[in-house]
Amino acid sequence: xxxxxxxxxxxxxxxxxxxxxxxxxxxxxxxxxxxxxxxxxxxxxxxxxxxxxxxxxxxxxxxxxxxxxxxxxxxxxxxxxxxxxxxxxxxxxxxxxxxxxxxxxxxxxxxxxxxxxxxxxxxxxxxxxxxxxxxxxxxxxxxxxxxxxxxxxxxxxxxxxxxxxxxxxxxxxxxxxxxxxxxxxxxxxxxxxxxxxxxxxxxxxxxxxxxxxxxxxxxxxxxxxxxxxxxxxxxxxxxxxxxxxxxxxxxxxxxxxx
Amino acid sequence: xxxxxxxxxxxxxxxxxxxxxxxxxxxxxxxxxxxxxxxxxxxxxxxxxxxxxxxxxxxxxxxxxxxxxxxxxxxxxxxxxxxxxxxxxxxxxxxxxxxxxxxxxxxxxxxxxxxxxxxxxxxxxxxxxxxxxxxxxxxxxxxxxxxxxxxxxxxxxxxxxxxxxxxxxxxxxxxxxxxxxxxxxxxxxxxxxxxxxxxxxxxxxxxxxxxxxxxxxxxxxxxxxxxxxxxxxxxxxxxxxxxxxxxxxxxxxxxxxxxxxxxxxxxxxxxxxxxxxxxxxxxxxxxxxxxxxxxxxxxxxxxxxxxxxxxxxxxxxxxxxxxxxxxxxxxxxxxxxxxxxxxxxxxxxxxxxxxxx
Amino acid sequence: xxxxxxxxxxxxxxxxxxxxxxxxxxxxxxxxxxxxxxxxxxxxxxxxxxxxxxxxxxxxxxxxxxxxxxxxxxxxxxxxxxxxxxxxxxxxxxxxxxxxxxxxxxxxxxxxxxxxxxxxxxxxxxxxxxxxxxxxxxxxxxxxxxxxxxxxxxxxxxxxxxxxxxxxxxxxxxxxxxxxxxxxxxxxxxxxxxxxxxxxxxxxxxxxxxxxxxxxxxxxxxxxxxxxxxxxxxxxxxxxxxxxxxxxxxxxxxxxxxxxxxxxxxxxxxxxxx
Numbered sequence: 001x002x003x004x005x006x007x008x009x010x011x012x013x014x015x016x017x018x019x020x021x022x023x024x025x026x027x028x029x030x031x032x033x034x035x036x037x038x039x040x041x042x043x044x045x046x047x048x049x050x051x052x053x054x055x056x057x058x059x060x061x062x063x064x065x066x067x068x069x070x071x072x073x074x075x076x077x078x079x080x081x082x083x084x085x086x087x088x089x090x091x092x093x094x095x096x097x098x099x100x101x102x103x104x105x106x107x108x109x110x111x112x113x114x115x116x117x118x119x120x121x122x123x124x125x126x127x128x129x130x131x132x133x134x135x136x137x138x139x140x141x142x143x144x145x146x147x148x149x150x151x152x153x154x155x156x157x158x159x160x161x162x163x164x165x166x167x168x169x170x171x172x173x174x175x176x177x178x179x180x181x182x183x184x185x186x187x188x189x190x191x192x193x194x195x196x197x198x199x200x201x202x203x204x205x206x207x208x209x210x211x212x213x214x215x216x217x218x219x220x221x222x223x224x225x226x227x228x229x230x231x232x233x234x235x236x237x238x239x240x241x242x243x244x245x246x247x248x249x250x251x252x253x254x255x256x257x258x
Numbered sequence: 259x260x261x262x263x264x265x266x267x268x269x270x271x272x273x274x275x276x277x278x279x280x281x282x283x284x285x286x287x288x289x290x291x292x293x294x295x296x297x298x299x300x301x302x303x304x305x306x307x308x309x310x311x312x313x314x315x316x317x318x319x320x321x322x323x324x325x326x327x328x329x330x331x332x333x334x335x336x337x338x339x340x341x342x343x344x345x346x347x348x349x350x351x352x353x354x355x356x357x358x359x360x361x362x363x364x365x366x367x368x369x370x371x372x373x374x375x376x377x378x379x380x381x382x383x384x385x386x387x388x389x390x391x392x393x394x395x396x397x398x399x400x401x402x403x404x405x406x407x408x409x410x411x412x413x414x415x416x417x418x419x420x421x422x423x424x425x426x427x428x429x430x431x432x433x434x435x436x437x438x439x440x441x442x443x444x445x446x447x448x449x450x451x452x453x454x455x456x457x458x459x460x461x462x463x464x465x466x467x468x469x470x471x472x473x474x475x476x477x478x479x480x481x482x483x484x485x486x487x488x489x490x491x492x493x494x495x496x497x498x499x500x501x502x503x504x505x506x507x508x509x510x511x512x513x514x515x516x517x518x519x520x521x522x523x524x525x526x527x528x529x530x531x532x533x534x535x536x537x538x539x540x541x542x543x544x545x546x547x548x549x550x551x552x553x554x555x556x557x558x559x560x561x562x563x564x565x566x567x568x569x570x571x572x573x574x575x576x577x578x579x580x581x582x583x584x585x586x587x588x589x590x591x592x593x594x595x596x597x598x599x600x601x602x603x604x605x606x607x608x609x610x611x612x613x614x615x
Numbered sequence: 616x617x618x619x620x621x622x623x624x625x626x627x628x629x630x631x632x633x634x635x636x637x638x639x640x641x642x643x644x645x646x647x648x649x650x651x652x653x654x655x656x657x658x659x660x661x662x663x664x665x666x667x668x669x670x671x672x673x674x675x676x677x678x679x680x681x682x683x684x685x686x687x688x689x690x691x692x693x694x695x696x697x698x699x700x701x702x703x704x705x706x707x708x709x710x711x712x713x714x715x716x717x718x719x720x721x722x723x724x725x726x727x728x729x730x731x732x733x734x735x736x737x738x739x740x741x742x743x744x745x746x747x748x749x750x751x752x753x754x755x756x757x758x759x760x761x762x763x764x765x766x767x768x769x770x771x772x773x774x775x776x777x778x779x780x781x782x783x784x785x786x787x788x789x790x791x792x793x794x795x796x797x798x799x800x801x802x803x804x805x806x807x808x809x810x811x812x813x814x815x816x817x818x819x820x821x822x823x824x825x826x827x828x829x830x831x832x833x834x835x836x837x838x839x840x841x842x843x844x845x846x847x848x849x850x851x852x853x854x855x856x857x858x859x860x861x862x863x864x865x866x867x868x869x870x871x872x873x874x875x876x877x878x879x880x881x882x883x884x885x886x887x888x889x
Contacts (some may be wrong), residue, residue, distance in 0.1 A: 245642070
């Protein structure tokens with residue numbers, strides 16, 4: 001092997017080790033729960049904790065709601081921008097990129113101030129209001145990803161011609177959106193949805209500061225009070241992230257194939 | 259001794275043999291084309307001359323110097339790539355000056371040389387542009403200027419015109435030939451386009467499946483193809499089976515006697531293949547057309563200056579006949595019986611080298 | 616029109632909340648204009664938090680950018696089996712999204728006081744990193760943890776630019792007489808630099824805004840801007856809400872500059888290098 005080939009191998013091995021070693025470490029740590037032998041006790045303890053199920057369910061529902069609201073807001077906007085208002089495109093794109101620029105903690109700070117107890121619209125005072133605010137916050141966080149995936153889907157088809165064809169057959173704009181556009185960008189929407197789910201499921205800052213019973217704060221709480229269970233939880237979270245990324249990859253791969 | 263001498267070069271990539279056995283001698287100032295379909299090994303030969311690939315066997319000698327084991331940067335060659343390969347971070351001037359700069363040439367001299375090159379390629383005002391701001395044709399001219407700015411011993415051209423529009427391709431082709439002749443630089447040109455090869459070259463090397471099929475001047479390669487491959491790849495030809503009757507050059511096609519214009523040496527008889535260009539055939543007698551074959555017209559396609567007639571010969575063998583000029587005024591009826599007339603010198607006996615295996 | 620809901624949403628849940636903070640950053644408790652809050656960013660606890668944040672995100676961004684570029688360059692081109700390249704890129708996609716609380720756990724279990732690597736180093740090589748002064752709760756520990764998502768993010772960000780380097784450029788350089796070093800210095804480096812610098816800035820902003828990893832790892836042990844702001848939102852540690860707004864404004868000012876320069880560099884690369 002050439003010196004250059006050897007150097008490439010060493011660098012790649014270093015990168016792979018850096019990304020895999022913590023997983024090995026956390027697995028080994030999680031299995032140390034029973035003194036003297038390796039066991040999966042920590043995993044069972046975590047799964048048996050009712051708060052695990054409760055918070056995970058809460059975050060899953062939150063992820064679904066986020067995707068739903070996000071699509072309801074972004075899809076008509078992206079469609080309209082392409083079809084009727086191309087001049088607004090740059091502005092819409094800019095707005096969707098803002099959540100990447102403004103850190104999440106700043107956005108939630110703004111929420112607490114604008115929708116807190118003594119504000120004009122005290123959303124945080126009721127559970128439903130706080131849930132709604134969290135969902136809106138998550139929609140905001142995932143705007144860049146949802147918009148990008150929808151826009152990529154729309155750009156892969158000739159929106160204008162398809163819409164005109166449908167309208168010439170007597171379809172109303174809403175029908176066009178639901179029956180023509182949506183089915184054609186299904187795969188893009190799915191990949192955006194999975195990415196959103198990956199972000200929302202373990203999100204900590206928003207949920208913690210809005211005091212919601214979500215999975216992220218639960219993990220943090222467990223980490224502050226237990227030793228081995230958080231390690232098990234960490235692996236579960238990694239597995240979920242991996243699964244969602246794999247789904248996105250599978251969708252992307254299939255789309256390329258067709 | 260010739261200026262460029264490639265001897266017995268071979269190259270395999272794993273189990274795939276790209277170049278079986280290649281030899282070529284080119285004179286100083288000669289323009290030689292390597293012509294063949296994709297995968298015939300022509301680009302690999304060029305890359306071995308450039309030093310990008312190491313030959314498994316054989317040698318490359320430039321101007322008396324054996325460069326077989328020399329790295330590319332020490333070979334003093336200029337190369338033009340199909341994809342232009344201009345450095346996108348440098349201006350036109352920066353690209354042309356690059357080779358001189360890394361060689362440590364003085365600034366004033368570089369500036370003068372760059373100016374001279376810009377004049378040569380006819381883009382004196384575009385020195386400050388970046389490659390993305392140029393058209394494909396302009397980029398390829400700059401690539402040519404960059405390659406010859408360093409006064410290379412040999413200019414290597416790897417399908418330099420293939421990525422261009424048809425119109426620019428022809429005009430740049432003319433320009434390329436003019437510049438090469440003016441500088442008197444030895445050029446090796448790789449192409450799959452027979453028209454380019456014929457138009458530009460002093461000599462053409464026709465390649466197929468890693469082998470050299472034939473080396474010759476453009477008229478030689480066109481008029482006296484030696485193998486079925488050359489006959490059909492360079493232009494269009496009817497390749498027909500025949501029998502060699504005697505050494506005097508008498509042949510037969512399904513019993514019909516035919517004659518070559520020369521005697522044969524070393525062949526005594528047996529089955530062979532012969533080539534006959536469609537445009538060398540007429541459907542009416544003409545002077546010197548002593549060879550004739552009976553045929554039935556299958557169909558006729560009128561293309562303006564040419565009418566292409568598909569006929570069926572004895573043994574259900576198809577052949578093409580091109581009618582030109584006045585002969586296209588009255589076209590034969592499909593299904594009608596006809597006679598093909600052609601001269602002995604139009605008939606070319608082919609080598610039965612079979613390399614498909 | 617279709618843009619209506621989007622516009623209302625963006626206004627209510629993105630623009631107004633953020634803009635409100637920025638306005639608050641320039642107001643006193645009575646709502647009068649003042650620069651006192653911005654000046655307040657210079658108070659030791661706040662200035663220190665900014666310094667810490669810049670050090671941690673800066674170090675993790677620079678390390679991540681350099682190593683990430685090296686990995687991307689090692690992965691590019693022929694000679695690396697397909698499954699290794701695809702495998703590492705997939706792993707990078709997952710790891711760059713694997714931040715926050717579970718990442719902190721993973722690093723605690725690896726280089727924490729009882730972590731796998733800590734113990735292996737001690738038992739096998741006799742190196743006790745904690746005796747040597749290392750702590751995962753410190754700047755180095757936090758930087759190494761951040762590197763877990765910064766490094767793969769860099770690989771993903773720079774990979775297209777590295778893949779875009781054409782083999783023919785190297786061949787053209789060689790043909791023109793340049794050594795590999797001359798080619799690297801005069802051609803490769805200038806072509807990659809805008810993408811590299813832009814990605815490094817994005818990494819910096821990414822690390823700068825991170826909350827959960829640091830919080831789960833250290834609690835309030837380490838004084839980062841985000842940790843300070845987190846505490847401020849919860850319990851107003853600064854005893855001055857307007858100073859909190861200034862803090863948020865300061866953060867966004869930094870991340871905004873990083874992002875703007877990043878976008879500029881990316882546009883430049885896209886235009887000139889396609």
